[in-house]
Each structure stands twice: as C-alpha cells, then as structure tokens.
Amino acid sequence: MALLPLGVDTFTLTVLCIYALLGLSLGFIWGFGGILCFGQAAFFGLGAYAYAIAAINFGTPWAPFFIAIIFPALIAAVFGGMLFFGRLNDVYLAVLTLVFTLILYKFMNVTAGENYIIGKARLGGYNGIPGFETLSLPWDPSEYIYGDSLFYFSLSLLLLVFLGLRWLLKSPFGRVMIGVRENELRAELMGYDVRLIKTAVFAIGGGVAGLAGCLYANWAEIVTPNLFSLGQSAEVIIWVIVGGAGTLFGPILGAAIMGYMKFLLGQQSLIDNTLVMGAVLVLAVLLLPRGIFPVIADRFTRKTGRERTTRSRSSRKRPTRKRHRRREGSNEQ
C-alpha cells in the first residue's frame, strides 16, 4: 500500500475512512445546517446495530446495508423533528442530543438478558453482538468484502457521499439550508419552513452517520454499546473543529488526522491519548480557530491566485459564532 511507510495498513485505513464519513455527517449538519449535535455517535451506533440485527435476521448483507442507512435517518427525522418543531434553541438541542446518545448507551449496556431479543438477534448487553453476516459481493455471496476490498469499498463510499453532499449544497435545497444557518428568522420571513428544512438536514446527517456505523460493524465484525459512548460523540466534534467546520473536506481531514494520531498513540503507554487529543483541540482552537483545512485552502488559493470558491468563502465563518450585528439605528421595542 502507498501509505505503508506511515505504518498504516488497510485495516487502519478502513477505519479512518469510516471516521471520515462520521466526521462528514456532523460537518454537514453543523457546518452547513448550523445544528450542533452532541450525539452524532447515536446515529453511528444505530447504523451499526441496525446492520448487525438485520444481518442476523435476514442472513444476507445487502438489505441490512440499506436498513443501516435508512433506520438511523428515520430516527434522526423523528427525533430531530421533535426538537425543531418544538422550536428548541441551540443549547437545549445540544443537551438533548447528548442525552439521547447517553440513553442509548445505558440501555444497550443492560440488554444482556434473555428478554432483549429482536427476531433472532440477541442484543447482548455490554458484550454486544458478534457473529453476523458481513458484506459480500452481491453476485457471489461466498466472496466476502474484507481487508483491502473493504477499504476500497469504504473509500469509494466516502467519495460518493462527499460528492453527493457537495452537489446537495449547490442545489437550491442546499442554498436554502445555508441561508437558514445564517439567519433563521430571515429564512422564515421569506416563507421557508425552517423546522422542516432542519429536520431534513438532520435526517441526512443521521443517514450518513448510519452508513459509517454500518461499515464499522463490517470492519469490526462486532457491535458494542461503546459505539454510543460520550467519548465517541465528543471525538466527532473534535474532528470537525480541528479539520474545519463550514467545509466538507475539513471534517474528513480532521477525522483522518485525529484518527491516525489515536492509532499511533495507542501503540505507546507513556501518555494517555485522550490528554493528547484534548491538547490538540485546545491548540487548534487557539492557533487555527477556523480549522486546518480552511487555512490550507486559503494559502493554496492565494498562491495560485484563483478566485475563491463558494466553499472557502462560507468556511470563513464558524456556525457557532453567530454574529448578532447591531449597528446604529434605533432599538425600540
């Protein structure tokens, strides 16, 4: 493999691709939809569990593959719908998404008993679900997709999702969605149903996270409640911040870099790796508040003198720092 000198094999590269997909899902809803979800791992975990449970019940991999995308997207639509139609603001939204993944985490941990069975699949509590059918070639079920081919499969899906989201952002829906991020009230006064748009954005993010979870289940060949852990959710947010919120490529880069770092740090026992991750986050926020990718992109465009793209223009702004501009002019109530 080309990246072997870095000490990476395809097994690791595959999981980096999966992380990148997960990062992309949050980068999409946060960076472009303005929705800060503290529980993106919930949809990641739901995708993985949906795949495992469906694969055990059906015995074939491809229907579960699609279920693993659709099910989390539906859950995201219902859950997101409740939040957005309830007109909850950013902070409550973040807290509730956090609680949502915590509940799933706690629940999945206590499902060890005989009672927790979906069809033929036992949920297995903290031991998780092992031994389900993994992906194989549709025309030859005996030919499993694993190792190198799973990497190429994941990489192609990552590319496909990336291009799909880019296309979506250029479409009228995407443009409206960015408008909503910039000014919800104005979008509403234009006649757009902001609640519906945000629900749709959230559902798309849920679907992409579910796809990442599905690939993860195929990669690890086991699903455990740790997929829903707070650590996992927090990590995704860190990837997006470090890589660059407000861009699509940033979260991919952030996930790959941070994932790789975690992999390297995991090989030593001198220093706790969450400590290093935290330090990297702090440094990134202080030194590169817009994230790594926007800075690289800017430097590149300046050197080549190309005109700024829409993407790098919107990246100038972090969705978390909404500017409430009040100029001179009266403030009468």
Added chain:
Amino acid sequence: MSNNIVVEARDLTVRFDGVVALDNVNLKLQRNELRCLIGPNGAGKSTFFKCLAGMQLPTSGEMIVEGEATTGYDPFRVARLGIGIKTQVPSVMDGLSVHENIWLAARRTQSTRKANGIVDDILGRLKLGDLARQDVSTLAHGQRQIVELGIVLAGDPWLVLLDEPAAGLTGDEVERMVNVIKEINDYATLIVVEHDMHFIRQIAKMVTVFHQGRVLIEEDVDTVLSDPIVRDVYLGKRR
C-alpha cells in the same frame, strides 16, 4: 377605492409580565393603502407590527388577514400569504452575497431560472448591481436596509410591512427609499412603522398614532401632524 379591508386587528392585547404593550387595539387597513404607524418609544407600534408578522403571539384578540385569522401563525405561514416583512434591525443573511440573499427570497415561489431573472430585476431597481457579489456582512447599515428591502420585494408580496425603513439611512438613501416605497404602493398595500417625521411627511397618506399601547388618533397625515395632542405626545408633555 372600494371598501376592501385586507388587514383587521380585533381587540389586540399583548402583555409582558404586567406591562401592557398593546391594549385592545382595533385597526383596519384597506387594500392598496399606505399606512404609517407612528408614536413615541414604547407606544406599541412595533409590537403591533410583530403580531401581524407572526413574531409575537398576542395575549388576546385576533389578527385577520383577508378574512383569514392569522393569530398564532408562525412567520413563515404569514409570509406564505404573500406578505413581505422587513424587520427593525435589518435581518439579512450575513456571510452570503447580496445576490444570494435576494435569490433565496425569489426561489421560494419560483423556479431557479425565474428566480435569477427576478434578482437581476430587483438589483437594477434598487441600484444594487455593483454590490451583487459582496458579502452583506461587509455592507454599511443603510445598504443592508436596502438589501433587506430587495429580499422583501423578491417575494412579490401584495402586502409589505416595513419596520423603520429609514433608520440609519443617508440622505441619498432616504430619497431612494421614498421612491421605492411609492413605487411599491402602486401595486401593493403597505404598513410602515417609522420614527422619522421628515420621512413620514414624504410618504404618508393615512397615519395611525400609537400611544401607551393604544391607538391615539387615526387620520390623514396633515391632520395628524398639526394635532396638538400628537405634538404633546411626541414632545413628552403631560396632558
């Protein structure tokens, strides 16, 4: 002009924790009217405006637009009735270009191609062509006001609500705003909330004066401006 009432407020009351912002306001507006709402700070005119725009839920009373009770409507449902709303502090989409701001407003009801045409038309009408590709967050306050007006016009509204459109405008810009408002009035009904008496004089026909949450007087502009009570209210004299 026929006796065609398009907006009607019935006993509209808004209370904020004991403060009565609107006190049983009744107001009727005819089609193609240009109505100015004036009054000192805290008179309730902006609260009335917000009730109409769906940005404020009245404590009691009803708002009726073309026979449809819109009390409790979300702003987007009000907007979908064909009502264009310009808020007090310019509400534009920072981070997006002037063109994109207006395009998004036009695209709500039109196809992409038609929306592009509408944007070009409005940029020309408001003389914003030079700023089309600029990020609205870099614009001066007055320019943002004009951009917001462009957003409102892009929705092709039959009823236009403007909250302090002249605030922070330069002399030139005020003149442009006056002309645009008169132009809009050729085909649409307007409600303008304003402080600036000089501006009111230039555009107003019928004026409603708010004072302490109530309608103090509702007359044509000359009568209102020469009314001693109105003068007292504005100068803060006790009656």
